[in-house]
Amino acid sequence: MRTFKLDEYRIDDEPYYQPTGDEIELFEAAYRNQLPVLLKGPTGCGKTRFMEYMAWRLKRPLITVSCHDDLTASDLVGRYLIKGGETSWIDGPLTQAVKAGGICYLDEIVEARKDTMVVIHPLADDRRVLPIEKLGTLIEADPEFAIAISYNPGYQSVLKDLKQSTRQRFIALEFDYPDATLETEIVVRESGLERELAGRLVKFAGMTRNLKGSGLEEGASTRLLVHAAKLMAAGVNPVSACQGAIAQALTDDPEMLASVNELSSSLF
Amino acid sequence: MPAPRPLAEIRHLLDELLEVEFSFRDTAAPAAAIAELPGPRQAQLISWIQRVASTHVELGYQVACQGVEAQALMEPDTFEAWIFHSMDRYDAEGLRPALLAIEQYRQFAEQQQARRRGALLLDHEGVLSRFLQGLSGRPLKLASADRIYTDSETLYLPPLFSLLPSPAQNFQHYKATCALLWAQIQFGSFRPLLEIPSPEPDLLQLYHALEMLRLEARLKRTLPGLYRELEQTRLILQEPDLPAPWQALSVKLSAPDMRARDTLELARQQLGRLTPYPPRHLPVTLDLEAVRICMAARIEKERARFKVALNSVLEELQRNSPAEQPQQRRFSKRQQPDTDAPEGFTTEILLDDMPAPLPDQVQALQRSILLDLGEIPDEYLQPAGPGEYDATLLQDQNRDADDVWRGSYHEEGAHLYDEWDFQRRHYRKQWCAVREREVTPRHDDFVARTLEKYHGLIKHLRKTFEAMRHENRLLKRQPQGDDVDIDALVEALSDAHLGFEMTDRLLTRMQRDERDIAVIFMVDMSGSTKGWINDAERESLLLLCEALESLGDRYAIYGFSGMTRKRCELFHIKYFEEPYGELVRARISGIEPQDYTRMGFAIRHLSKILQATDAKTRILITLSDGKPDDYDSYRGQYGIEDTRRALIEARRSGIHPYCITIDEEARDYLPHLYGPAAYSVVDDVRTLPLKVSDIYRRLTT
DSSP, X not given: OOXXXXXXXXXXXXXXXXXXXXXXHHHXXXXXXXXXXXXXXXXXXXXXXXXXXXXXXXXXXXXXXXXXXXXXXXXXXXXXXXXXXXXXXXXXXXXXXXXXXXXXXXXXXXXXXXXXXXXXXXXXSTTOEEEETTTTEEEXXXXXXXXXXXXXXXXXXXXXXOOHHHHTTSEEEEOOOOOHHHHHHHHHHHHOOOHHHHHHHHXXXXXXXXXXXXXXXXXXXXXXXXXXXXXHHTTOOHHHHHIIIIIHHHOOOHHHHHHHHHHHHHHO | OOOOOOHHHHHHHHHHHTTGGGSOOOOHHHHHHXXXXXXXXXXXXXXXXXXXXXXXXXXXXXXXXXXXXXXXXXXXXXXXXXXXXXXHHHXXXXXXXXXXXXXXXXXXXXXXXXXXXXXXXHHHHHHHHHHHXXXXXXOOEEEEOSSBEEOSSEEEEOSEEOSSXXXXXXXXXXXXXXXHHHHHHHTTSSHHHHTSSSOOHHHHHHHHHHXXXXXXXXXXXXXXXXXXXXXXXXXXXXXXXXXXXXXXXXXXXXXXXXXXXXXXXXXXXXXXXXXXXXXXXXXXXXOHXXXXXXXXXXXXXXXXXXXXXXXXXXXXXXXXXTTSXXXXXXXXXXXXXXXXXXXXXXXXXXXXXXXXXXXXXXXXXXXXHHHHHXXXXXXXXXXXXXXXXXXXXXXXXXXXXHHHHHSSOTTTTOEEEEEEETTTTEEEEEEEEEEEEEOOOOOSSXXXXXXXXXXXXXXXXXXXXXXXXXXXXXXXXXXXXXXXXXXXXXXXXXXXXXXXXXXXXXXXXXXXXXOOEEEEEEEEOOGGGTTHHHHHHHHHHHHHHHHHHHHTOEEEEEEEEESSTTOEEEEEEEOSSSOXXXXXXXXXXXXXXXXXXOOHHHHHHHHHHHHTSOOSEEEEEEEESSOOBOSSSOXXXXXXXXXXXXXXXXXXXXXXXXXXXXXTTHHXXXXXXXXXXXXXXXXXXXXXXXXXXXXXXXXXX
């Protein structure tokens, strides 16, 4: 297993982030008060980018863990390894962040196993400690340590909803797609595409978001728009760019694909 | 090649098929015509007559009378389509319309010609309705009609577009026409008209013609790609240019700040001076009355819903932060200029001067209100509780399933599923109208009797099922894991000291054998199960439920039965989330034989339900007494091939289908359907209750 070097997780260059409301102030206030933060919102609307931006702003290393079905508590906290006949303990990402005062960001937290989620409970309330059962130790979090989690309430199934005992420890920030003007601005900025076309892309995104729940699980995210815009800026025909970067990413259903493609070919 | 039959034999055959003895039907003429045909065509036609007559003798007779000429006029597949079309009419509307359809075979043949190059609404409905949903954000329905118009909720379009030379072009034509109708709604064409009590027809006509010019200019700006296609279509159709005075007006109407109100003003100015130019091909018409009725109902409904929704937003906020006083919070709106918006500005709802956190469905409601009214009236911003409105306004009316079947709106609210036609080698689109229905619970002594009868068995079943429940196990000596296996390590170290190679299996790992299984039991409720099969099925289900309760697997039970594609029914006995109790038992007791064994739709619908549940293993177990069979064409190979296709689809989506049957001939066809290892034949019905649990146990371990 590779050893983490926390300094690799520092963000030196300012990530591009356009605030949509007072989320920066809220996050900062929460951070100063050592309150954990929950980011809610559809996929690709800028939650991860926001975290990067905040980590840069607060000058803290950011450790992102993408949660999944098989993520165990050991994956977060740490485990024993055997090397040359000796056992040695290695800290997991959460323990490292706790010790070094980093920001630990658990992305798509509901995808993690329920027993894993409980590990963060003592960190997420006023105790701010991380018990490591296997070592029999209790680590007190560095004052600069912060924990943030994200999830997408619309997309996850009801069965996988976040436990009340977890969610009620967090300050919640709701994220949504930026409004059309801002989203156009973001697309222009990230892709270098001309404003007129970027505006149309944003309109197209709006149309796909209209289809949410009527055959699409999610509409096109800002991230997908940036992908399409990059293709278009590189000279790809707009309709093909939308098909490749957006429609195909949204669905495999042939009829839905046809509908989405008809929308893009109508717009461009 | 069959030899032609002699006239007398044909006559005799027809007499028998068409029950001439008991009627006034005269088979002389048709028999004579058929006798003239070469052998194979004779055989073909007679088999059709036979099939149709099995549905209704009079229809068979009509096919006998018209068949020879119709056959000469049509290709075999068109001929088949004509017969099916007539049968469909019979299914849906009864004998008279079906007879008419048979009589009008010439028109049918012509239409079929048009169909070949044309686009059918039926085929493109799915794509078009999603296209419209994407455009508008308000769900718009599509329906076929003779004219092209909209009532602001449904777009009415001809069932077939065939003016252009190719199917693709005709589809584009459909799409552009849909977009024009959408534009009427989107850009507020109806709004100024609704303010005039009864506009004179001339004004209305002129307004409509002018308004179409404004809308086209709008489309050109918002959907340039679509507008290019519209122009292409015009070019192919060789539409004449606009007359000179109209061209000037068109330029005027193309200005971005023109609203419907301005068009009406213009129409008033030009009234008497200008007559609408002759209608173009497939013109969009304006049915103000339809709009008026539809809109009025919707506006009332949406006002109620919006106010109630705002109230629940307040309640939700109150729940999250109980300290704040809900009474002091106030909704307001903010309008911002936006040239793209139909009225020139966008409206945003504010709560205490901050953008209000409106849930998705409220935002959709807001969009819809904006489409109708152009703004959110101040009165709408006063939240109201549900008690303050007629409750019927707050929910969509559900029609009674039986009423739905009786009426002509049989597809309303139904799930539509494709069906595989092996002969054509493609799907019949949205062929089966599937509805979920309730089983009437029967509180009789069946449950008590069965539990008594199988008393010992149930105990045994529970035990074996309980044994299947896994607990978490600690696996030792693993190459990968969470913890060090100290025993293994000590051994390995001593090995190392002795000079042996050290093993790498030194860790422990927690194995979590959670049974993450979701099962649906799909129970045959066809008429053939009447009697002891039905009893055995019900007993099996009961025993299974009793056993499953101790296991904790998620399971659902549905019965299925079909009566033609129009009436495919799934009977809900137990949902996944429903607890097993008195009611479910009474429903099991209430399972009664219904109609036929149409299987494809049931597999497709239940696969969809299974897929929507969150489980690692998804199993669909069919409990059946025979092969797929329904009284339209769902027999023999057709039914088997459709069922097979549905099973392939299910498997492709990660579902494991399994079939338990008591049909002794099942070994002939089940391997073809389910694969060699995915079925069991129970030879003796009486042992079914015992076998089902046993098979289930084997299947899930």
